[in-house]
Amino acid sequence: xxxxxxxxxxxxxxxxxxxxxxxxxxxxxxxxxxxxxxxxxxxxxxxxxxxxxxxxxxxxxxxxxxxxxxxxxxxxxxxxxxxxxxxxxxxxxxxxxxxxxxxxxxxxxxxxxxxxxxxxxxxxxxxxxxxxxxxxxxxxxxxxxxxxxxxxxxxxxxxxxxxxxxxxxxxxxxxxxxxxxxxxxxxxxxxxxxxxxxxxxxxxxxxxxxxxxxxxxxxxxxxxxxxxxxxxxxxxxxxxxxxxxxxxxxxxxxxxxxxxxxxxxxxxxxxxxxxxxxxxxxxxxxxxxxxxxxxxxxxxxxxxxxxxxxxxxxxxxxxxxxxxxxxxxxxxxxxxxxxxxxxxxxxxxxxxxxxxxxxxxxxxxxxxxxxxxxxxxxxxxxxxxxxxxxxxxxxxxxxxxxxxxxxxxxxxxxxxxxxxxxxxxxxxxxxxxxxxxxxxxxxxxxxxxxxxxxxxxxxxxxxxxxxxxxxxxxxx
Amino acid sequence: xxxxxxxxxxxxxxxxxxxxxxxxxxxxxxxxxxxxxxxxxxxxxxxxxxxxxxxxxxxxxxxxxxxxxxxxxxxxxxxxxxxxxxxxxxxxxxxxxxxxxxxxxxxxxxxxxxxxxxxxxxxxxxxxxxxxxxxxxxxxxxxxxxxxxxxxxxxxxxxxxxxxxxxxxxxxxxxxxxxxxxxxxxxxxxxxxxxxxxxxxxxxxxxxxxxxxxxxxxxxxxxxxxxxxxxxxxxxxxxxxxxxxxxxxxxxxxxxxxxxxxxxxxxxxxxxxxxxxxxxxxxxxxxxxxxxxxxxxxxxxxxxxxxxxxxxxxxx
Numbered sequence: 001x002x003x004x005x006x007x008x009x010x011x012x013x014x015x016x017x018x019x020x021x022x023x024x025x026x027x028x029x030x031x032x033x034x035x036x037x038x039x040x041x042x043x044x045x046x047x048x049x050x051x052x053x054x055x056x057x058x059x060x061x062x063x064x065x066x067x068x069x070x071x072x073x074x075x076x077x078x079x080x081x082x083x084x085x086x087x088x089x090x091x092x093x094x095x096x097x098x099x100x101x102x103x104x105x106x107x108x109x110x111x112x113x114x115x116x117x118x119x120x121x122x123x124x125x126x127x128x129x130x131x132x133x134x135x136x137x138x139x140x141x142x143x144x145x146x147x148x149x150x151x152x153x154x155x156x157x158x159x160x161x162x163x164x165x166x167x168x169x170x171x172x173x174x175x176x177x178x179x180x181x182x183x184x185x186x187x188x189x190x191x192x193x194x195x196x197x198x199x200x201x202x203x204x205x206x207x208x209x210x211x212x213x214x215x216x217x218x219x220x221x222x223x224x225x226x227x228x229x230x231x232x233x234x235x236x237x238x239x240x241x242x243x244x245x246x247x248x249x250x251x252x253x254x255x256x257x258x259x260x261x262x263x264x265x266x267x268x269x270x271x272x273x274x275x276x277x278x279x280x281x282x283x284x285x286x287x288x289x290x291x292x293x294x295x296x297x298x299x300x301x302x303x304x305x306x307x308x309x310x311x312x313x314x315x316x317x318x319x320x321x322x323x324x325x326x327x328x329x330x331x332x333x334x335x336x337x338x339x340x341x342x343x344x345x346x347x348x349x350x351x352x353x354x355x356x357x358x359x360x361x362x363x364x365x366x367x368x369x370x371x372x373x374x375x376x377x378x379x380x381x382x383x384x385x386x387x388x389x390x391x392x393x394x395x396x397x398x399x400x401x402x403x404x405x406x407x408x409x410x411x412x413x414x415x416x417x418x419x420x421x422x423x424x425x426x427x428x429x430x431x432x433x434x435x436x437x438x439x440x441x442x443x444x445x446x447x448x449x450x451x452x453x454x455x456x457x458x459x460x461x462x463x464x465x466x467x468x469x470x471x472x473x474x475x476x
Numbered sequence: 477x478x479x480x481x482x483x484x485x486x487x488x489x490x491x492x493x494x495x496x497x498x499x500x501x502x503x504x505x506x507x508x509x510x511x512x513x514x515x516x517x518x519x520x521x522x523x524x525x526x527x528x529x530x531x532x533x534x535x536x537x538x539x540x541x542x543x544x545x546x547x548x549x550x551x552x553x554x555x556x557x558x559x560x561x562x563x564x565x566x567x568x569x570x571x572x573x574x575x576x577x578x579x580x581x582x583x584x585x586x587x588x589x590x591x592x593x594x595x596x597x598x599x600x601x602x603x604x605x606x607x608x609x610x611x612x613x614x615x616x617x618x619x620x621x622x623x624x625x626x627x628x629x630x631x632x633x634x635x636x637x638x639x640x641x642x643x644x645x646x647x648x649x650x651x652x653x654x655x656x657x658x659x660x661x662x663x664x665x666x667x668x669x670x671x672x673x674x675x676x677x678x679x680x681x682x683x684x685x686x687x688x689x690x691x692x693x694x695x696x697x698x699x700x701x702x703x704x705x706x707x708x709x710x711x712x713x714x715x716x717x718x719x720x721x722x723x724x725x726x727x728x729x730x731x732x733x734x735x736x737x738x739x740x741x742x743x744x745x746x747x748x749x750x751x752x753x754x755x756x757x758x759x760x761x762x763x764x765x766x767x768x769x770x771x772x773x774x775x776x777x778x779x780x781x782x783x784x785x786x787x788x789x790x791x792x
Binding site: 295311312314315321323328329330331332333334335339340342343344346347348349389 | 651654655657661665666667668669670672728
């Protein structure tokens with residue numbers, strides 16, 4: 001691609017981007033939210049035509065009027081949210097829209113055979129072509145997407161935040177899959193916020209900032225700090241705010257608490273402390289947060305000051321939950337920043353309506369425009385609105401489920417600072433994150449879950465190995 | 477307010493067209509007559525708005541209006557002293573029908589489209605069974621005054637309309653309205669913020685039932701007693717709300733725009749009438765409007781969203 005530019009409604013979102021991907025290469029594209037990564041990907045995949053510049057494949061210029069054109073040229077994209085039909089089988093999804101036909105009927109046997117062959121090539125034996133997609137884990141669904149890409153003989157696969165929904169051990173599988181793609185000579189464009197993956201996987205990395213190309217460099221010639229500086233255009237200094245020294249009294253404690261997914265949870269959350277909650281996907285981390293909050297209440301055991309049976313009771317106890325998926329569970333996207341920030345206060349009839357402006361400044365919403373609909377905000381700003389929503393209630397306990405997922409580096413640091421600030425003000429904080437470095441950097445104490453039980457507790461700054469040993473259940 | 481402007485502009489154009497065809501329209505009496513005629517539909521549209529913005533539908537209001545009028549005629553039967561008790565009863569019935577619609581929709585998780593379609597059939601069947609197709613009884617003068625009479629030159633129905641409109645706008649600015657619209661936008665996020673989403677929706681259905689009761693009281697006096705008085709009103713109300721730019725599926729649009737949509741629809745009917753186009757075409761016109769308005773919204777939206785920076789995925 002050469003000199004790619006694109007404007008929407010007169011707003012220039014990309015200009016002068018050059019990108020070259022060679023066969024068998026893993027090429028990472030990084031940049032803050034709004035840097036233009038998604039738009040660039042959509043141009044590669046034929047969703048949007050470029051305003052200027054050319055796209056060439058094997059030296060021949062091509063122009064895509066439709067995503068199908070790009071697909072025929074051997075380009076496949078795997079979106080953050082998968083495009084799979086949950087009720088259909090794996091094979092049906094792989095061949096969706098181009099089912100092999102025999103005598104006017106869909107040739108299921110051929111379809112399933114081809115799918116099975118591809119699964120086999122990828123070394124995937126945990127599920128088969130006839131399984132319904134809704135029964136598969138997120139990681140397995142990703143494999144289906146990759147099989148789908150291979151079945152059209154894709155020579156370039158674009159992956160948009162492929163690890164966002166995966167647990168740590170599933171990311172390992174993803175690495176393996178990408179390795180196999182590379183062996184087949186497939187070029188991979190890998191978009192990710194997680195720098196560690198970029199360093200683990202990529203051969204070269206292209207940095208975008210504000211719709212312009214910053215640089216393309218071989219990964220071996222750049223350090224993690226340099227890459228961050230290139231992305232944000234400034235030095236972030238120390239990545240995590242300093243730990244607190246003053247841990248106060250217990251705000252909330254659990255004794256042998258449980259429900260259908262959790263068992264015998266003993267846990268104390270104390271004022272001024274950030275407790276990290278680690279565990280594999282499915283270990284019950286989100287369930288624990290929702291149980292404490294009252295959304296999926298505990299059915300057994302004790303909780304002090306009392307065990308909430310509903311969200312409203314949780315809110316009344318001074319507990320807030322910053323949910324994992326802010327678009328599905330955190331925000332009313334078509335309402336304004338102000339209306340979202342006031343949602344909890346209005347729901348429970350609290351009188352604390354003033355000071356929304358101050359609050360939005362305190363969470364560092366930029367720009368702090370109250371009337372804008374939240375769907376137009378970046379991921380980081382959206383998360384700040386969710387935070388403001390809970391801060392109106394001045395909660396005693398705030399639970400964060402993946403607070404920085406899909407958030408750019410700058411906003412991430414702001415959210416970390418804010419969490420520490422709230423803890424220093426005497427709030428008890430529990431934080432869930434699938435990104436271990438973040439969890440280690442933020443937590444004063446780490447609790448590891450496994451299969452709905454507490455597998456162990458670790459002091460501040462444990463090693464990743466120690467956490468993984470507990471999470472995966474190996475004997476230390 | 478910004479989103480109310482397009483529909484207000486359309487309304488102004490239509491009113492101007494009516495005024496050109498019929499200069500009498502510009503005199504206070506002519507205009508007040510228009511408002512009086514439009515009042516029941518505008519009130520129904522306000523009620524329907526609450527349900528639609530919460531993400532549901534209410535198809536039962538038309539037959540509820542018919543049932544209310546028929547019940548009023550039968551129970552009053554010309555006896556002036558029965559007027560107020562019967563009005564109170566009508567309001568209770570309206571709220572009750574809304575309560576049933578809301579509870580079945582939220583607690584039994586039956587789609588409101590089905591629940592209220594069922595309620596439509598139940599009510600019209602019951603009316604037919606009870607009256608044998610020809611309503612009996614008569615309304616009292618006192619009852620009919622709401623649809624016909626007035627305070628000096630200003631019809632009662634216009635005053636009632638103003639009160640209903642003001643109350644609806646106030647409700648949407650209050651906590652109830654803000655949490656209701658958030659519920660329609662993202663029910664799960666609202667519930668996880670402590671909003672009692674079922675309760676909010678049930679209240680929305682009850683407001684729609686209440687609006688149907690009020691509309692029935694006005695229509696009873698204005699149009700008289702028949703088994704067809706409320707026919708098709710549910711669709712007119714939904715058309716009006718959609719015309720006002722309120723999104724089916726919930727979470728977006730203002731009640732003022734919904735009411736302006738109802739005025740616009742009524743103005744359109746008036747205009748068609750003036751130009752001697754058959755009233756039978758009204759349904760056809762509504763059909764075209766409802767499809768066109770929803771299609772315009774669907775075509776329009778993606779183009780507006782994608783270019784924004786950041787969350788391109790939300791739009792795609």
